[in-house]
Amino acid sequence: xxxxxxxxxxxxxxxxxxxxxxxxxxxxxxxxxxxxxxxxxxxxxxxxxxxxxxxxxxxxxxxxxxxxxxxxxxxxxxxxxxxxxxxxxxxxxxxxxxxxxxxxxxxxxxxxxxxxxxxxxxxxxxxxxxxxxxxxxxxxxxxxxxxxxxxxxxxxxxxxxxxxxxxxxxxxxxxxxxxxxxxxxxxxxxxxxxxxxxxxxxxxxxxxxxxxxxxxxxxxxxxxxxxxxxxxxxxxxxxxxxxxxxxxxxxxxxxxxxxxxxxxxxxxx
Amino acid sequence: xxxxxxxxxxxxxxxxxxxxxxxxxxxxxxxxxxxxxxxxxxxxxxxxxxxxxxxxxxxxxxxxxxxxxxxxxxxxxxxxxxxxxxxxxxxxxxxxxxxxxxxxxxxxxxxxxxxxxxxxxxxxxxxxxxxxxxxxxxxxxxxxxxxxxxxxxxxxxxxxxxxxxxxxxxxxxxxxxxxxxxxxxxxxxxxxxxxxxxxxxxxxxxxxxxxxxxxxxxxxxxxxxxxxxxxxxxxxxxxxxxxxxxxxxxxxxxxxxxxxxxxxxxx
Amino acid sequence: xxxxxxxxxxxxxxxxxxxxxxxxxxxxxxxxxxxxxxxxxxxxxxxxxxxxxxxxxxxxxxxxxxxxxxxxxxxxxxxxxxxxxxxxxxxxxxxxxxxxxxxxxxxxxxxxxxxxxxxxxxxxxxxxxxxxxxxxxxxxxxxxxxxxxxxxxxxxxxxxxxxxxxxxxxxxxxxxxxxxxxxxxxxxxxxxxxxxxxxxxxxxxxxxxxxxxxxxxxxxxxxxxxxxxxxxxxxxxxxxxxxxxxxxxxxxxxxxxxxxxxxxxxxxxxxxxxxxxxxxxxxxxxxxxxxxxxxxxxxxxxxxxxxxxxxxxxxxx
Numbered sequence: 001x002x003x004x005x006x007x008x009x010x011x012x013x014x015x016x017x018x019x020x021x022x023x024x025x026x027x028x029x030x031x032x033x034x035x036x037x038x039x040x041x042x043x044x045x046x047x048x049x050x051x052x053x054x055x056x057x058x059x060x061x062x063x064x065x066x067x068x069x070x071x072x073x074x075x076x077x078x079x080x081x082x083x084x085x086x087x088x089x090x091x092x093x094x095x096x097x098x099x100x101x102x103x104x105x106x107x108x109x110x111x112x113x114x115x116x117x118x119x120x121x122x123x124x125x126x127x128x129x130x131x132x133x134x135x136x137x138x139x140x141x142x143x144x145x146x147x148x149x150x151x152x153x154x155x156x157x158x159x160x161x162x163x164x165x166x167x168x169x170x171x172x173x174x175x176x177x178x179x180x181x182x183x184x185x186x187x188x189x190x191x192x193x194x195x196x197x198x199x200x201x202x203x204x205x206x207x208x209x210x211x212x213x214x215x216x217x218x219x220x221x222x223x224x225x226x227x228x229x230x231x232x233x234x235x236x237x238x239x240x241x242x243x244x245x246x247x248x249x250x251x252x253x254x255x256x257x258x259x260x261x262x263x264x265x266x267x268x269x
Numbered sequence: 270x271x272x273x274x275x276x277x278x279x280x281x282x283x284x285x286x287x288x289x290x291x292x293x294x295x296x297x298x299x300x301x302x303x304x305x306x307x308x309x310x311x312x313x314x315x316x317x318x319x320x321x322x323x324x325x326x327x328x329x330x331x332x333x334x335x336x337x338x339x340x341x342x343x344x345x346x347x348x349x350x351x352x353x354x355x356x357x358x359x360x361x362x363x364x365x366x367x368x369x370x371x372x373x374x375x376x377x378x379x380x381x382x383x384x385x386x387x388x389x390x391x392x393x394x395x396x397x398x399x400x401x402x403x404x405x406x407x408x409x410x411x412x413x414x415x416x417x418x419x420x421x422x423x424x425x426x427x428x429x430x431x432x433x434x435x436x437x438x439x440x441x442x443x444x445x446x447x448x449x450x451x452x453x454x455x456x457x458x459x460x461x462x463x464x465x466x467x468x469x470x471x472x473x474x475x476x477x478x479x480x481x482x483x484x485x486x487x488x489x490x491x492x493x494x495x496x497x498x499x500x501x502x503x504x505x506x507x508x509x510x511x512x513x514x515x516x517x518x519x520x521x522x523x524x525x526x527x528x529x530x531x532x533x534x535x536x
Numbered sequence: 537x538x539x540x541x542x543x544x545x546x547x548x549x550x551x552x553x554x555x556x557x558x559x560x561x562x563x564x565x566x567x568x569x570x571x572x573x574x575x576x577x578x579x580x581x582x583x584x585x586x587x588x589x590x591x592x593x594x595x596x597x598x599x600x601x602x603x604x605x606x607x608x609x610x611x612x613x614x615x616x617x618x619x620x621x622x623x624x625x626x627x628x629x630x631x632x633x634x635x636x637x638x639x640x641x642x643x644x645x646x647x648x649x650x651x652x653x654x655x656x657x658x659x660x661x662x663x664x665x666x667x668x669x670x671x672x673x674x675x676x677x678x679x680x681x682x683x684x685x686x687x688x689x690x691x692x693x694x695x696x697x698x699x700x701x702x703x704x705x706x707x708x709x710x711x712x713x714x715x716x717x718x719x720x721x722x723x724x725x726x727x728x729x730x731x732x733x734x735x736x737x738x739x740x741x742x743x744x745x746x747x748x749x750x751x752x753x754x755x756x757x758x759x760x761x762x763x764x765x766x767x768x769x770x771x772x773x774x775x776x777x778x779x780x781x782x783x784x785x786x787x788x789x790x791x792x793x794x795x796x797x798x799x800x801x802x803x804x805x806x807x808x809x810x811x812x813x814x815x816x817x818x819x820x821x822x823x824x825x826x827x828x829x830x831x832x833x834x835x836x837x838x839x840x841x842x843x844x845x846x847x848x849x850x851x852x853x
Contacts, residue, residue, distance in 0.1 A: 026447060030456040036475055037463045044329040044470035045321070054324050079451075086362070123391065174299035176358075177391070184306075184313040194317050198324050231425035273669075281666055287651075288663070290696065292654035353837040373615045376638040377667055386652070 010112040031074065035129075038066050055197045056226075060134055062119055062195060064224060069192045069216050071126035075118045076155060076215065078111045081182065087177035104257060110160055115155065141223055148233060150219035153242045158215050160249035161186065167260035192218040196228075211245040218242055245257040273377060282385050289388050303391040311344070316463075329470050335497060338406035343465040344399030345490035346429035350437055351392030357437050361444035361451055364531065375385070378421045379528050380521060390530055410497075418496060424510060425492035431513035432487040433461060438520035445527030464488035481507070484516065487520075544624070545719045545751035546589040546612060553582040553607050581607040583775040584621070591718065594752040596766035596783075598844060605755045609721050612753070613643055618664045626718055637685035639668060642712030642720040647727060649704050650711065657707050658692045661714055663704075668715035675714070682710055685743045686736065697716055702733035709737065713744050719751045726758050738764040756845040759844070771847055780848050786843055795842065798824060799832035809842060 046052070046059040057065070131138060165182045172191055187193045190212035196204060207213060218238050221227035228234025293300060318340060324332055331339070360383070363369040372383050412418065440457035442452040462482065468486030471479050480486045491506045505512075540547065563661055582604045589595055599605050610616040611623055614630030614637040623630055630637040643650070651660040658820060665675045682688050699707065705725060715735050722741070726734045742765060745752055754765060754828050762783070769786065771779035779786075792812045797805050798821070806824075810817055817835060824830060 024499045026450065026454075027452045029452060034456055034459065035477075037460065037479075037485075040472070040475065041463060041466055048329055050325045102503045136478070163302070172298045172302050174296075174302040174306075176305075177302035180306040181302075181309050188313045188316060194320055198320055200320070200323055234409045263292075263315050281663070286662060288652070288655050288659050368648055369608070370615060371645065373634070374613060374638055374641075374643040374650065375667055376635045378635075444761060476771065 004192070007109075010109060010116065013038070020139075021066060025208060028125070031070070031126070034070060035067055037068065039063060042066065042202050051080070057195060059162045060137055061224065061226075062185070064130055064137060065195050065220055067126060067130055068220055068223065070156075070198045071123045071193055072151070072216055072219065073187075075115060075151075076158045077113065077118070077127060078161070078162065080107065080111070081166045081179045083164040083180075088169050101148035103261075104163060107163075108156075137216050138223065139225060139260065143223055143230075147219055147223040147229070150239070150242060153239075154215045154219050155245055156210060156244065157246050157249060158186075161211065161215075163253045164249065164256055167257055170260050186212050187214065189213070190215045191220075209241075211249060214242045214245045277461050278378070278381055282381075285385050286388050290390070293390060295395070300390065304388075306395055307391040307394040308398075308490050311395055314340075318465075324459035329467050331467050334409040335404055336467075337494055338410060338497060339467065340465045341402030341404075341406060341490050342429070343427070343461070343495045344395055344402065345426055346399075346464075346488055346492075347433055347461060348392050348396040348399065349427075349430040350433045351395060353387050354384055355389040355392075356387035357441035358454065360441045361454075364444050365448070369531075373528070380524055388389060399433045408463050420501075421495050425495050425506075428510045428513040429488050431517045433464075435513075436460070436483070436488075437518040438517075438524050442520075442524040442527040445497060445531045460485055461488060464490070466490075474504045484512075487513065487516075544588050545591045545593070545667070546753065547622075547624040548588075548608075548612075549586050551582060551585045551608075551618045551623055551646050552580065553604075553609065553611060553616065554619045555579045558816060564727055575605065580775050582611070582618075582772075585772065585775075585777045586621075586768055587753055587777065587780055589753060591751055592745070592749040593768060594741070594754060594765050596762045596769040597753055597755045597772070598757075598762070598769055598774040599755075600848060603772045606723065608685065608772070609643075609723055609755065610671045612639060612719060618626065626787075637714070640717050640719065642715070643723075644705075644708045644712045644721070644725055644818065645700070645723045647705075647724075649696060649708055651704075651707060653697050656693045656695050657710075659701075660696065660707075660711060664711055664714050670715050674716065678714055681747055685740050686710070701752065702729050702736075702802075705729060705733075705737060705839040709740060709744075712744065713748070713750065716748055722752060722756075723755045724756055726752070726761055728793065734758070734760060741765055742746075750755075770784055771844065773848060793838040793842070793846075795836040795838055796820060797834040797836065798830050801829040801831065803831070807840070809846075 042059065042062055046054070046062075054060055161182070165178055167176050172178070189207050189210055191207075192215075196207060196217050198211065199207060217227070218241065222235070222238065229240065277377050309390045318336075319327075322336070327332070328336060360369070368384075372379050375382055407414075436457055437454070443453045447453070464485050468476070468479060468490040471486070480491075487509055491503070491509050495505045555578070557579055585604075597605055597608070604796070607616065610687070611618050612625055612630060614625075614634040625637055626640045628637060629642075642806040651657070652663065655663075661675075661679070665672075670678075676825065679688070686706060691699065691707060694703070696704060696707060709725060712722075725741070726737050729737065738761065741752060741754075744750055746758050754761065756762065757799075766783060768777065768782050770777060794812055794817060796808050796810050796817055798807075799805055808820070810820060821830070821833060
């Protein structure tokens, strides 16, 4: 499989995302509104608490964390589960499986175009706004590089989580149910809806070793220089955690997917 | 032409509902998975709430139990949109694929026909969860239990639901104009998570926006004040039922305008 | 509209329909440019089409893909408003009285089922009975008629989602007739079906048309449908009506054409269309025989399909 062919999938993905022109602007606008909501909520929360630092997070730390988590969420979001369930229900899955490329690979690269567009249209503007509003509270150095590497790893881990969940659609038509369970677990345990720093001590101990953290918390911690990512040892252990989960989920996902495909072939699609 | 009034539509809806429930019973696995999903989202919402209060004892002068009441109120108010208007989530797929056209071939209201097609039982789990939360907070706060208060509660819960339904109608109908409008619905649905916080946290222009343009403040805050602070109810709370009806009506008109404007070029 | 006899089911007069579409540019750069572009162009899907369909007629509405067939049907069903011109269906303007128009028409759109997916067919029928306010007696009469035309028992209690494509199409057609509408639109009703199912569907349509004197407007690509069902065809291409006459007239017009099939030495068949008015078939055979060995000869009447092809070719010249 040469890279050129894979990148052409990315290119087509970018083009089809841009087709939805007005939708793109609305998305941008809706995101801004969402950020305003997050801002007012946490401003009120910190104002009522009486102290400036809670669990090692200042108001601006929390804000930056949550805003970037939202931006990251939009960037990482894909509709693998929905798309797969529709293609299973319509029987299109049989055609997809015939494509001259391994299905998991094909789907992944087809989504990359959308991810690129989302990154440019939502993540970068959000990042710039955060930089301006906080007057440069984010340190711009090597941490940017670590963040980008961690984000790419997060993208692949997230995709693997999706691909673990999606084949369940072969067994049930309740796509909504599957998707909501996945999303809820990922958002809560990854620290996307509330920073992991706020979790009670015991809960934090457990969540720390789960794969979900590798999707949101680790890249963001690296960007903000938290969770020990400002030391080499911390950095190595965070990347190590990501890589371990990446390997485990890729292998498990592969096995799971192959079993599921067997079921499709047995049922005749 | 023969008249099709409210009674006609109620009759049709009842029949579709019964048939739909019958067929759902034959897909137990789907039902169980959806129910688990519903319980999980509610638990996750609750856990987030608890973690928040674990770190911060009050929010904008609201203590734990008052916040809990608001939380339960918002859960109950969200039930109708889940149970009865869930098909809005399918709208854009049907519009893009061209399948939507089938709703235009029957001599009944298109919005009704489309919405009536799906009834979602799993929303009932959320209802139970919400009622439980309200009852618990009710006892802890010590609100007196009189028939009048109960009547008020029901009226204002329905009011709150109208706002949420209307918001989702608006969001869903954008797909008639915008390709790729799925995200509008997703984010609108996420906005609702902020309904469970006191709207007094918003300031300036945003207080106006979240009250009158994207009326998150009406999904729980204003209607619930009628119960929570009976001695000091703002005017906006009292007129919220009228405002809710108006908002719902506008969203319906917007939805129907979308149907008219759409050129059904989907293949 | 003037000059109507009262026997018309559908009347179209100088109907046009334009769409506004964005001029899209190619490539990645083009996609980015399109984000901000206001460069619209007008596309005429239907240009100045007039026609009249009488009660009880089955007409074939034909044309290549993208010719404007579906747009016309959508205007007749009241879903789209014509840009200009007049349409009357059962004496009413469809777009202005969509609900009222829907009471008097039935629609089947190829592979798109309009039935309740999860419900057994009989429950869909009952819901439609209520929606169209069909009196119970008429409803029962219709079901009786269906029983006499098709094997109803095998599908009546089956949920639509479990049906084969053929059964689903059959069900959709039955559902479209349940309120006994004066006009029924069938858009590609036999698409994707096997030969025996196609025959069943055609028989059903003929039977219903005969029993109920229903006007049927049929779009199809299948000439078998046309031969079996239609007395008259209307052909549209690039939005314009290019033919509207009896199917017999069509055959007369091209009656002098013959399809000549020659089996050559290598057992392949060679096919050619010959106009007997200008060329003698025997001359062609003789001339060809001088060049190669001919094992077998067949002379056929021109098929409808070839006729239509001829007309398409004529219009695009």
